[in-house]
Amino acid sequence: MVMKDGVINGIASDAGFHFSRVEQIYDNLKNGSFFTFIATNTFHQTGAGSFLFYPTVFLYPWAFLRFFLDPVSSFYCWYGIMTFLCLMISYFSMKSFSKETSRSAFFALLYTFGLYRLRLGIVNLVLGEFVAYTFLPLAFVGFYQVFWGDSRKWYDLAIGVALIGYSHFLSLYLTVLIFITILICNIIIKNNLSKGRLLSLVKSIITAILLMGYVLVPFLTDYLGKNLKVPAKGAWFVNTINDLISSSLANGPFAAYNIGFFLIVGALIGWYFVKNNNLELSIYISGILILLMSTSFFPWEGVKKTFLGTIQFPYRLHSYGSLLIAVTTSFILVKILKKKPKRTRMLTYVAFLIIFGISYSGVIQTVNSKERINSAQYLAPNKDGSVQPLDTHNLYKVDKRNYHNIFQYSVTFGESDYYPKKSVNGKNTPEYIGKEGGIWQKVAFINNKKKNVIPVGTPNNLTYFIKTSKSGSIDLPVVAYSNTYAYINGSRTNYSISKRGTVSVQVKSGNNRITVGYKPSMAFYFFVVVAIATWACLFLSWIYRLNKHTRQQVIQKE
Known part of the structure; x- marks a missing residue:
């Protein structure tokens, strides 16, 4: 990760997954589609549905930056925005908890520039967990307010949990698990949970569900009971x-x-x-x-x-x-x-900032050392066309010139997540996904005969142009979900799911234009509207409380 040289270092492991998701969102935005449900230009154009089950909300600012900046600069700008956001949320969360300005500043610096966050964001590019880390302080201070502090601030818990849910479901799972454990321990030790605080908890839960409903809907419609790989x-x-x-x-x-x-x-x-x-x-x-x-x-x-x-x-x-x-x-x-004199406190604050700054600079210099950067090789094009992951034991780097080479390789972790299990767990798993004759190689089976097909990718749709000499079946290299649909020559058609978990359609002889896409249930759009309305209500409520507080201060001064 070297911003001054226009280079991103460490392209392997999780990086390919997140960069591919942003690239797909950006492609769809360019083509006038705001929502992204399946991969039609990245992830080897297989219709992979990681967008359905892995939150994308905070990838959108990064994708929007692509309209104004080159791919590398847009990433660094997004990274800076997330760091600033983490600082602000950390500061105000501690201010809400302790009411102390100096402590809030210390906490914000210690938490935002902690080594684990830097490792997530700089070294390994584990960007889902990195984003979720930003909102943990808000969720935890909200949890504190509901059960031990000012329970009227229950909305902090709802907002914090929802923002974590917008970032990384595993972090949401861990957060809720930790909250439940702490609450059970508190009840066992003190047993002093009042009805008022329970009511605040219920309001938090309902609000969080309203805010997160639309990102949870695909789990209910396309994941539960659908035998997908996780x-x-x-x-x-x-x-x-x-x-x-x-x-x-x-x-x-x-x-x-x-x-x-x-x-x-x-x-x-x-x-x-x-x-x-x-x-x-x-x-x-x-x-x-x-x-x-x-x-x-x-x-x-x-x-x-x-x-x-x-x-x-x-x-x-x-x-x-x-x-x-x-x-x-x-x-x-x-x-x-x-208890120190004011002058001593100020000198100590300055000394802490200097020491902290030197420590942080040392870490950054270690990550961006010339030896480490020079030892990394520029990611070369995948010239032979074979689908292969990057070697995670090697360091790769990209700049704006070779950035798109990332998408020529299979993603080391996450490429086949949320595929139908039959796509990846069968006896012929290599044939089904990664090797010659597999889904990633864009191999279709036309009346059981292999043929490489190249789809035209548009937002949430893949279109195949296939000419057949006789009627029969075509097993396309695009995975099927519950809300997947298919059209043949402009007419909606039924499809079956093949033995490799892909879309199989019946066609007539001649030229066939086959479009496979994904359309979410109406519940998804309903909960999008609900989330927007809930955010609007929370914002108006905040404005009202702010004005009320201002009026009270004016009255007190008079």
Whole structure:
């Protein structure tokens, strides 16, 4: 990742998945279609439906930037916008919690520029989780307000959860799981949940559902009971507590188990500073337990096939551990400085900013070192036309000239996610998807004979022009979902699902123009309208509260 040189480094692993999704959204916007449901220009034009089941909301700003900037610059601009947004949300979330300006600033810096977020965004380009990280503070402060703070601010919880849902479903799953666990522990220990707070929780849940309804509809219509492939459960790359501590103290950006120097110090000494404050102690203990759970301290091998195995990589818990330990670390800094003279406090603030800035610059320079960039090879065109993933052990880089080479390779992780299981789990799996004769190779079966076909991709539609000498069946290399449709020569037609999970139609001899596309249920559009109306109501409510607060201040001054 080297902005000044116009280069994006580290194109492998998750990068291909997210860049392909943005490219498809951009192509559709250029052609006048706002919504993207299936891949018709990227993901090898297979009609892959990751857009249905993996949120795209915060990819749209990136796609819109493509109209004004080259592909590399648009990515960096989007990255900067998300970083600024994370800073602002972190600051105001802590301000809502603590009412302290200095603590809010400390927290925003510690959380936004934490090593785990930098690794998500800079090193590995794990962009779904990276975006979700932005909104965790808002969801957590909303959760606090509902159960322990000002329950009239229940909308913070609803908005925070909805924004996480717009970003990354796995992060939404983990967030809700952590909230349920904390709530159960609180009920067991204190058993003081009032009716008023329960009402605030219900209002939060209903509002969040109204805001997220349209991104959940495809799960109800096209996923549940449809036998689609999803990422496997597991617990991979589990490291020890010692690995977490040593890597964090080293403050290097490449280790998976790493929350950074400042946060690990806060985790190690935090108990001393929060021991006499029950609320801060509870937050600190929660953060420590989450960090411990991310390591081999927790028996992952025994639970990886359960609902906990959905996490896949336990170090994903570092987003939540970083959040809670950043709360504690900001508390430590403010507590140390609170009794100091004003001049000493100001000098200390400046010293902290200098030290923090030097540390952050060191990490960035490590990521963007000339040795690392020079060792990466420019991503070459896939000249032989074979569908193959990039070698994740190699570093690849792109600039605006070779950016589109990304889409000539299969995506290392995510290309076949949400395919029908029969497409990827059969005895002839290589034939069905990736090798010669597979879906990714654009191979159709015309009366059981292989033929390579090149579709014309338009927004949410793939059109094939195929001439046949006799009537029969054509098995097209486009996967089928519940709301997939097919037209032959302009007329709607029924289709069957082939043994490889693709669309199969019956045609007559002669020239056939076959269009396969996806059209969501009316419930999707209904909930889009509901979400817009709900956001409008929340905005008007915020304006009303702001005006009311302003009037009260004027009255008090008079």
